[in-house]
Amino acid sequence: MQRTIAQINDKIxxxxxxxxxxxxxxxxxxxxxxxxxxxxxxxxxxxxxxPMESTGAVLxxxxxxxxxxxxxxxxxxxxxYAGLGAVDVYLGATMPAETREGELEERxxxxxxxxxxxxxxxxxxAIGQATDCYPRSALETTISRDxxxxxxxxxxxxxxxxxVVGVNGSDRLLxxxxxxxHPNLGNAVYAHPGALSPLLNDPDLExxxxxxxxxxxxxxxxxxxxxxxxxxxxxxxxxxxPIGPAATIAVTGDAKQxxxxxxxxxxxxxxxxxxxxxxxxxxxxxxxxxxxxxxxxDAEIVAPVMDFSIPRRIRPSFGLVTYEQLKQGSIxxxxxxxxxxxxxxxxxxxxxxELLKQWIVAGEFxxxxxxxxxxxxxxFLAQDGMG
Amino acid sequence: MKKRxxxxxxxxxxxxxxxxxxAKDFNVAANIIRAxxxxxxxxKLVVELLGDIDEIGAALEWMESQNIQVSLASRxxxxxxxxxxxxxxxxGVCPTQALTLHPQTAQxxxxxxxxxxxxxxxPTCPVQAIAxxx
Numbered sequence: 140m141q142r143t144i145a146q147i148n149d150k151i152x153x154x155x156x157x158x159x160x161x162x163x164x165x166x167x168x169x170x171x172x173x174x175x176x177x178x179x180x181x182x183x184x185x186x187x188x189x190p191m192e193s194t195g196a197v198l199x200x201x202x203x204x205x206x207x208x209x210x211x212x213x214x215x216x217x218x219x220y221a222g223l224g225a226v227d228v229y230l231g232a233t234m235p236a237e238t239r240e241g242e243l244e245e246r247x248x249x250x251x252x253x254x255x256x257x258x259x260x261x262x263x264x265a266i267g268q269a270t271d272c273y274p275r276s277a278l279e280t281t282i283s284r285d286x287x288x289x290x291x292x293x294x295x296x297x298x299x300x301x302x303v304v305g306v307n308g309s310d311r312l313l314x315x316x317x318x319x320x321h322p323n324l325g326n327a328v329y330a331h332p333g334a335l336s337p338l339l340n341d342p343d344l345e346x347x348x349x350x351x352x353x354x355x356x357x358x359x360x361x362x363x364x365x366x367x368x369x370x371x372x373x374x375x376x377x378x379x380x381p382i383g384p385a386a387t388i389a390v391t392g393d394a395k396q397x398x399x400x401x402x403x404x405x406x407x408x409x410x411x412x413x414x415x416x417x418x419x420x421x422x423x424x425x426x427x428x429x430x431x432x433x434x435x436x437d438a439e440i441v442a443p444v445m446d447f448s449i450p451r452r453i454r455p456s457f458g459l460v461t462y463e464q465l466k467q468g469s470i471x472x473x474x475x476x477x478x479x480x481x482x483x484x485x486x487x488x489x490x491x492x493e494l495l496k497q498w499i500v501a502g503e504f505x506x507x508x509x510x511x512x513x514x515x516x517x518x519f520l521a522q523d524g525m526g
Numbered sequence: 527m528k529k530r531x532x533x534x535x536x537x538x539x540x541x542x543x544x545x546x547x548x549a550k551d552f553n554v555a556a557n558i559i560r561a562x563x564x565x566x567x568x569x570k571l572v573v574e575l576l577g578d579i580d581e582i583g584a585a586l587e588w589m590e591s592q593n594i595q596v597s598l599a600s601r602x603x604x605x606x607x608x609x610x611x612x613x614x615x616x617x618g619v620c621p622t623q624a625l626t627l628h629p630q631t632a633q634x635x636x637x638x639x640x641x642x643x644x645x646x647x648x649p650t651c652p653v654q655a656i657a658x659x660x
Contacts, residue, residue, distance in 0.1 A: 188611065188613075189613075190652070318615045318650055318652060319619065319646075319649065319650055321619065326618040326619060327618070328615065328618060403611055403653060404653075405652035405653050406652060406653075406654065407652055408649045408650075413652075415611060415613070415652070415653070468617075478618050479618060480614050480615050480616070480617045480618025480619070481613065481614040481615070481627075482613055482614070482615050482652075483613065484611050484612045484613045484614070484632070485612075485614075485627070485632035486612040486627075486631055486632040486633045487611060487612060489632070
């Protein structure tokens with residue numbers, strides 16, 4: 140059995156493509172076997188909804204009269220980067236809001252992104268460097284999605300192919316990017332949807348690449364390249380899934396067509412703000428091998444349990460656990476039963492895959508050939524310079 | 527019937543074996559959900575009373591006669607379904623498994639009767655969807 144993306148797209152345009160979500164696919168393969176499913180299905184949709192810190196948006200405000208060259212900028216009190224063109228700013232999801240007195244608030248860039256995507260007004264304050272071209276030195280105004288030229292997400296790292304499980308072996312509560320970790324191995328948190336996750340169903344990145352069209356924040360986006368900390372050389376199991384954080388992708392997409400249901404500001408107590416993002420990837424069924432890869436189950440994927448009480452780059456590990464164990468609600472660590480909780484929403488991950496499926500079935504979303512592959516090799520460097 | 531009440535004890539009443547009296551005199555089982563009691567301090571007890579409707583009524587009347595303040599409105603955890611994203615982070619800190627994910631759909635479910643209002647879920651929620659009702 141062989142298919143091409145062009146053949147699949149013809150069927151999509153005629154609204155005859157057979158599409159199933161990755162959750163449905165796993166059940167079907169268990170029932171009917173790889174061969175029969177590969178014959179019957181054209182596209183498999185995958186999705187996730189989880190915190191993705193390396194998310195942010197480029198905004199072009201349009202020029203004022205007299206014009207300004209913005210050097211410092213705040214959106215609803217959240218500092219945005221302004222070292223670009225005169226009225227281009229970059230708003231990052233994890234930047235906390237600050238009061239005019241400089242005190243940090245319990246919200247940040249992720250919340251402002253959500254607000255703008257929802258079409259709500261946002262306060263803008265900017266300080267400019269007065270020059271002959273741009274004489275204005277200050278600006279205060281209100282902007283919204285519809286009053287600025289460009290507003291697009293440009294995310295340097297999304298969609299981790301696997302992640303770690305966090306626990307706390309110390310005797311005090313820790314506030315982390317996985318939420319509160321209770322002392323004496325009080326709880327374990329995993330931030331990844333396991334077998335539902337897009338990149339674990341295409342472990343060697345054979346079906347995606349630069350230019351691949353995806354579901355991003357409720358709208359259409361594209362893969363622009365490898366993500367930061369892309370580490371495809373991570374050790375892998377026989378089924379090619381990595382045993383810890385591995386590949387990542389960089390993505391972009393017009394935020395004006397996104398929906399606040401899929402771009403949600405969030406805040407982790409005493410850690411900081413972030414954003415929860417819905418991302419979905421359609422995988423074309425080109426052959427049986429890819430169907431077999433997509434049939435991978437939670438029992439066949441592992442993640443390392445890390446002790447967050449040692450704040451070092453390499454944290455001590457309590458070994459590997461499967462996503463099946465994690466999703467059952469408890470794992471064993473050194474003879475102790477530790478309760479587990481996810482931080483990725485499986486419900487919403489499935490909804491992303493379902494929505495993407497509906498778009499494809501309706502003939503509104505076609506698949507793309509990658510313009511170039513994502514790198515399969517990349518050194519994973521650390522920063523050890525001491526001066 | 528079952529009734530959840532919050533009892534506030536004046537300093538003097540802290541010495542009194544209230545749950546014993548409820549069982550002995552009124553045949554009412556008092557399941558302590560939450561307690562904050564110390565010698566010589568105003569005490570607070572959230573209890574679930576189980577018994578005959580009339581006897582619970584009589585028990586409440588008796589407690590009021592002993593200067594124990596009875597409040598029927600007890601503090602409860604409220605989840606804003608519009609804000610909740612069903613991430614499930616709260617399920618890992620809930621000591622009584624009142625918060626769980628549905629085994630099939632993975633949506634958050636809240637079993638109010640299991641909740642002891644420890645409030646650990648409130649600061650855990652990353653989208654601030656959990657609060658108490660007062």
